[in-house]
Amino acid sequence: MGEEEVSNKQIILKDYVHGFPKESDFLLKTSSTIKLKLPYDSHDAVLVKNLYLSCDPYMLNRMREADASYPTPFTPGSPINGYGVSRVVDSSHTSFSKGDLIWGITGWEEYSLITDTSLLFKIQDADLPLSYYTGLLGMPGMTAYAGFYEVCSPKKGETVFVSAASGAVGQLVGQFAKLMGCYVVGSAGSKDKVDLLINKFGFDAAFNYKEEEDLNAALKRYFPDGIDIYFENVGGKMLDAVLLNMRLRGRIAVCGMISQYNLEEHEGVSNxxxxxxxRIRMEGFVVPDYYHLYPKFLELVLPHIRDGKLTYVEDIAQGLESGPAALVGLFSGRNVGKQVVAVAHE
Amino acid sequence: MGEEEVSNKQIILKDYVHGFPKESDFLLKTSSTIKLKLPYDSHDAVLVKNLYLSCDPYMLNRMREADASYPTPFTPGSPINGYGVSRVVDSSHTSFSKGDLIWGITGWEEYSLITDTSLLFKIQDADLPLSYYTGLLGMPGMTAYAGFYEVCSPKKGETVFVSAASGAVGQLVGQFAKLMGCYVVGSAGSKDKVDLLINKFGFDAAFNYKEEEDLNAALKRYFPDGIDIYFENVGGKMLDAVLLNMRLRGRIAVCGMISQYNLEEHEGVSNxxxxxxxRIRMEGFVVPDYYHLYPKFLELVLPHIRDGKLTYVEDIAQGLESGPAALVGLFSGRNVGKQVVAVAHE
Structure with missing residues (x-):
């Protein structure tokens, strides 16, 4: 065995997406096969069985034709890729061995041959749910960590606002802010999510932005003395309202602008x-620039996870075939917590 | 003498300004008088004869009713104030003596009694034209210095774009960039100003933004490999075009947004x-936060001015009565170089 080819279901992007993505922009291809062994002349590659795939907001930009250097667009007709958790089936790379668990960039398919191993991390702590390595312990966790600690330089007692706060990144930023001794308020798009922020993640307050006619007034209500730190995930009107409510020498970490990703014309920001x-500093960042801090990050979060001080909510869709709906649902806010697709239980 | 009262002409703001300011928003009051001696119970005050007054873009915001903490609005019915160069006539402050030359915040009038001395600096180097202390050697000079060196962290060989480049601040930023070994391009609003940038201030290139239908295309022409540093003086459409042309890890120092000051509704920025x-850092700054660096600044610029490596162009209006027209002209770009009002030649 291993020499024989096995079936390898894949999620294919049919063509570049305009506007809002739909499930029908993708297809499940069932006719592909793969050998479960690397070719003899393979160098620095790994062959993996995919266990969990991550649905992340930045992936929408990859469904579009490139208009900027980052991120690289998907290739229509081919399986899409993204962060995931996988088991190594075969390896010609000295850092990875058969049987290792890894997280990093893999394909949306049952098995992947990975030749660019620059974004693969070996999982050392497998006592926690493996799906966490698509979120809390993976890219979104590092995003929250880098954006909050490195970009925002938070101080105890400062006031922190997080938009899209119940998502994979936002729920962690809020908890990091509480660990730091900050006052933190989050916005989200449903009552369930707002409840989660307050009751599960310990935010000091939270509000449903869809129920606020005047975002400026809402922010003034929660931040009568203004906002020191804004963790920006949405852009557009929310950013405009936040700018009016920032305090002197405030910091805005621009992580994403999900409210703008579906718009052909971006909303203008006037303030x-x-x-x-x-004297506000507003700074965009992307997580790959900070992966050298991953060991330091684990040192901080693992003890807090194990003793229950950091909690985490996932929304797990079962089966590769549920992938397109899960991914598309992210952009209408259908998921509650981090959206994951479970491809295989070992 | 000194005990008697002398005439003290003043420039008065009639009422808060809406939209574009006009000369008629101001009046020259000729009926005021002032004693040329401080009262006996005066503490920490100076009485000065004003020599030069500075016209600066930020003053438009002071003509409006406050909608933010900075800057403080003018008081309708009273003389306006701003940066200027003055001779001390009498002093009850230990740091200033009769006869000293100073620069800092003073009134738009012939003589001023200054009780808030926190923004007064003694002029030590009086071999250079005194009007320079309203520009090159004063607030605009420090603004260029702080914004370029402190906020932008420039490196040799980087590409720099300056908008409103022939103004008091812009002309210096361009020259600092050249001293640093950067490639620098400026935009301005007339052929004369563009000529000045290239022939007088040594910019590598310059363009008239009013003659460019597509600012994005203009920037691509001058920066085929993108912009590392943008010194932002104008806002609006120019900022939107610049964002598309920034390089990885670029820095934007937001000094002002003069294109927006006259608009009731600010233009939205979409990019x-x-x-x-x-991964761009965009940071607003105001110069009072950096005045502790003034001695370091003088150490840098004085030798360069004396040996002709830093040049400077002023547009001097004669007489206090020419003040309103000079100030208002700033917002239609009428001035070429730093706009100053000469109140008295000693």
Missing amino acids: LFCLVIK | LFCLVIK
């Missing part, structure tokens, strides 16, 4: 003059 | 997502 009068 | 994909 940027606040950057001057309030 | 902020570039902050994320290009």
Whole structure:
């Protein structure tokens, strides 16, 4: 065995997406096969069985034709890829051995041959749910960590606002802020999510932005003395309202702008003059620039997870075939907590 | 003498300004008088004769009713104030003596009694034209210095774009960039100004933004490999075009947004997502936060001015009565170089 070919179901992007993505932009291809052994002349590659796949907001930009250097678009007609958790089936790379559990960039398919191993991490702590390595212990966890600690330079007692706060990144930023001794408020798009923020993740307050006619007034209600740190996940109108409510020398970490990803024309942000009068620093960041901090990150979060001080909510869709619906649902806010697709239970 | 009262002409703001300011928003009051001696019970105050007054873009925001903490609005019915160069006539402050030359915040009038001395600096080097202390050697000079060196962290060989580049701040930023070994391009609003940038201030290139239908295309022409540093003076459409042309890890120092000051509704900026994909830091700053660096600044610029490596162009209006027209002209770009009002030649 191993020499024989096995079936390898794949999720294919049919063509570049315009506007809002639909399930029908993808197809489940059942006719592919793969050998469960690397070719003899393979170098620095791994062959993996995929266990969990991660649905992340940045993937929408990859469904579009490139208009910027980052991130690289998907290839229509081919399986899409993204972060996932996998078991190594065969390896010609000295850092990975058959049987290892890894997380990093893999294909949306049952088995993947990975030749670019630069974004693969070996999982050392397998006592926690493996799906956590698509979120809390993976890319979104590192995003929250880098954006909050490295970009925002938070101080005890500061006020923190997080948008899209119940998502994979936001729920962690809020908990990091509480660990730091900050006052933290989150916004989300449903009552369930708001409840989760307050009752599960320990945010000091939270509100449903869809029920606020005047975002500026809502922010003034929760931050009568203004906002020191804004963890920006949504862009558009929310950013405009936040700018009016920032405090002197506030910091805005721009992680994403999910409210804008579906729009052909981005909403204009009109209150940027606040950057001057309030001496605000607004900084975009992407997580790959910070992966050298991953060991330091684990050192911080693992003890807190084990003793229950950091909690985490996932929304797990079962089976590769449920992938397109799960991924598309992210952009209408259908998921509650981190959206994962379980491909295989070992 | 000194005990008697002398005439003290003043420039008064009639009422808060809406939209574009006009000369008629101000009046020259000729009926005021002032004693040329401080009261006996005066503490920590100076009485000065004003020599030069500075016209600066931020002053438009002071003509409006406050909608933010900075800057403090003018008081309708009273003389306006701003940066200027003055001779001390009388002093009850230990740091200033009769006869000293100073620069800092003073009134738009012939003589001023200054009780808030926190923004007064003694002029030590009076061999250079005194009007320079309203620009090159004063607040605009420190603004260029702080914004370029402190906020932008420039490196040799980087590409720099400056908008409103022939103004008091812009002309210096361009020259600092050249001293640093950067490639620098400026935009301005007339052929004369563009000529000045290239022939007088040594910019590598310059363009008239009013003659460019497509600012994005213009920037691509001058920066085929993108912009590392943008010194932002204008906001609006220019900022949107710049965002598309920034390089990875670029920096934007937000000094002002003069294109927006006259608009009741600010233009929306739509390309902020570039902050994320290009990891851009965009930071607002105001110069009072950096005045502790003034001695270090003088150490840098004085030798360069004396040996002609830093040049400077002023547009001097004669007489206090020419003040309103000079100030208002700033917002239609009428001035070429730093706009100053000469109140008295000693």
